[in-house]
Amino acid sequence: MTSSTSNLGHAHSRTSTTPESVTETLQVPESPNEKQAGAEVPKGIQAVKKGRDFWLSFLAMIVSIFLSALDLTSVGTALPTIADALNDTEGNYVWVGSAYALSSTAIMPLSGSLSDAFGRKPVMLVSIALFALGSALAGAAQDMNMMIGARTVQGLGGGGIINLVEILISDLVALSERGTYQGMIGLTWSFASAIAPPIGGALSDRGRKAWRWLFYLNLPLTGMAFILVLFFLNVRTPPGTVKEKLNKVDWFGNLIVICGTTLAIIGLTWGGIRYEWTNKHVLAPLIIGFALLVAFGWYEVKVPVRPTVPSDLLTNRTTLSAILMTAMHGITSISILYYLPVFFQSAFGASPIRSAVDFLPSALIIAPFALSSGFIVAITGKYRPVNWVGWALTMIGFGCFSLLKADTSTGKWVGYQLIVSAGSGLVFSAPVFPLLAPQPISRTAAALALFAFTRAFTQTWGITIGSTILQNKLKMNLPASYLATFPAGHEIAYAAIPGIPKLAEPLRTEVMVAFAESMKVVWQTMVGISGAGFLFSLLMQEVEMVGVVDETFALQARPEKETQNNPRDAEKAVPPVES
Incomplete structure (x- = not known):
């Protein structure tokens, strides 16, 4: 690595010198307002040796991100059961998912700012505690209002967890070697997202009360994550009084x-x-x-x-490319998780548990490909090819989905899932590298907060785009006499699906065909959005990835026995990069 890159913490520019890389120089490690205020630029240091504290802290992050991802997507399959059990007669069940998405998305920028001011560990602990509290309240919900409130609390914790895990990985592992660890996070998130519909479907089929375990099962795992973070996440905390730290937060911007x-x-x-x-x-x-x-x-x-979103994050073409790709992936990935089970239950007449089984090809493919993308970047040192291949496969896979019909053979719909899931898995973690590679380490938390916010916000868009298209097409494709049986203002898909297996022929076949034809437009829309993701990936340049972490938040090495009597030697456990 060149000296200009190694000394990133001290310099105001960086140049990549690998033969395949373009030359890209950053002149803005500080915003104009930061320069005016005399803000200090963090130093880059080598990460500590990965010992017990690192691996136990990493385990806590894996467990936390697993729970957050599982809860975001498992509830969708169980929604009809939850709505029935809580006697929802007003169609408020849509807020069971939306309340979580809303609060988790809204809290992400603030959680990043708070972690910069107060340190990562306190914010992570509060996030885990909020998630556990929301889980307990959701499991105990007696009506839909209590459920929506509980999911809001749970989302505050889940959003903080998602954001802090990404930030903590950047604090513990340098970008140049982060591919493997980012792949593990991607594997965990993708695996949780993929198995969530089967879990939700299985519990839905167990009766009117079994769905509560979707939330109660979170409690022992959140307890384990909380204890691991409390005792083993030995990261540095920024100095200063509480008042000084509060002044570092962009409160009005976050509001x-x-x-x-x-x-x-x-x-x-x-x-x-x-x-x-x-x-x-x-x-x-x-x-x-x-x-x-x-x-x-x-x-x-x-x-x-100290802005929540520094302007230079959006003026660098490589970082901007990563943000735009993340937005497109948020829309397309959530459509697979939400609407493929809908297709199976409506067009094939499958039960919730059967649709979960039909979804297994995606569950078994997304996670390994998310892991492999990180390994590929770690081995090759290049992130552009992985993004390109991922988007191409995603686009082809959705194109195949648009061919699905109510009588499509098993071999075809399984094969189509393998293609789109492989592409979506590759693109899950890959944008993190072009996001951070051009940026100084002082921008890491802000960049990752924007990354997490963008993904969460656009997932809401993905759900909305899919439901709007499906709702409008169903109104056109379903028999008028059948449509008249549903109250105005209700989402037809979720209201109709539970009753499809009970319909008499030929109405049953007509309804299943109408759903398949309506879903075709959803998949065609995702082809276009995937194509936009591919075009955005062409904007990025290959920039060398740095081998240092931010001194302000790095994991502290515990003094070894032989250095405990010599403070000067103990200080060398985390050596700074030389100027």
């Missing part, structure tokens, strides 16, 4: 983005389901929400000394 995100997601959740898209109850939150997000962008550039 703007939380309000904007909340209103936008409310509009997206209601649009086309509870109200028409032209209804004031949809337009008002959507317009105000997106106006606030635009205002947030202007404010971040102009006002705060």
